[in-house]
Amino acid sequence: MPTPAQPSPKPEIPVLDDYARHVDRHIQFFDLDGVGHVNHAAIARYFEEGRITYLEGINDPITADPVFMLAHIAIDYLAQLHWPGTVTVGTRIARFGRSSVHWDQAVFHRGVCTARARSVMVLADRTREASVPIPDALLAQLTERGAGPRQPS
Numbered sequence: 290m291p292t293p294a295q296p297s298p299k300p301e302i303p304v305l306d307d308y309a310r311h312v313d314r315h316i317q318f319f320d321l322d323g324v325g326h327v328n329h330a331a332i333a334r335y336f337e338e339g340r341i342t343y344l345e346g347i348n349d350p351i352t353a354d355p356v357f358m359l360a361h362i363a364i365d366y367l368a369q370l371h372w373p374g375t376v377t378v379g380t381r382i383a384r385f386g387r388s389s390v391h392w393d394q395a396v397f398h399r400g401v402c403t404a405r406a407r408s409v410m411v412l413a414d415r416t417r418e419a420s421v422p423i424p425d426a427l428l429a430q431l432t433e434r435g436a437g438p439r440q441p442s
Contacts, residue, residue, distance in 0.1 A: 302367070302402050303395045308379025309435025312342045316374045327370035333362065336394050336406045339378035347430045354415045357390065362408040370396075370403050382431060388412045388420040390431065 305311065320331035337359075341350060348357050370376065376398050383393040389411045396404040411420045412427075423431075 303379070303405060304402070305377060305379050305395075305397050305400065307381070308393075308395065309381045310339070310343050310379070312339055312378050312380070314338060314376050314378065316370060316372045316376060318372055321372055325371060327372070329364070329366065332366070332370070332396060332404050333364060333406075335376060335378050335396050336362070336364070336404075336408070339380040339394050340392060340408070340410065342378075343380045343382075343434060347434075348412075348427065355412045355421050356415060357410040358413050360389070360409045360411045362406055364404060364406045366404050368398075368401060368403040370398055374398060376403070381435060383407070385423065385428065385431075388422050390423075 314335055316327055317331075320327045322328040340359075344350070344357060350356060376396050379395045379397065381393050383391045385391070386409075389409050392406070392408045392410065394406045394408070395402050412423050413419060414421050
């Protein structure tokens with residue numbers, strides 16, 4: 290006889306202090322969908338801005354070679370967002386692979402987590418369009434920005 294399915298434990302809801310880097314973004318009117326909620330594509334853009342801000346001065350997405358390219362993203366929408374307002378995007382590096390960075394991010398509105406994302410960016414050679422190992426110097430720069438969850442003080 291099959292075993293009944295067990296409910297999955299609810300994931301822990303993050304708080305802003307869990308994230309090493311923060312960036313504030315104003316909710317724009319054009320971020321809304323037809324029923325007045327912030328659209329899923331706008332939320333994906335907020336996450337992109339968080340990653341790009343983290344990489345600012347380290348790996349420019351227009352000129353760097355090799356460059357980090359998004360390979361995967363999964364977003365959980367936890368609460369509705371409305372215009373007007375401001376959101377804060379929290380970003381941290383969850384872990385490093387040989388040629389990849391695994392990101393953990395969350396969007397907060399008035400201190401409440403409204404969405405979270407897990408994504409992977411791969412360091413790629415622009416000419417060969419192939420992944421390359423992350424050099425030690427680049428790894429050190431990324432780590433200095435606060436990889437992983439903040440440690441209790």
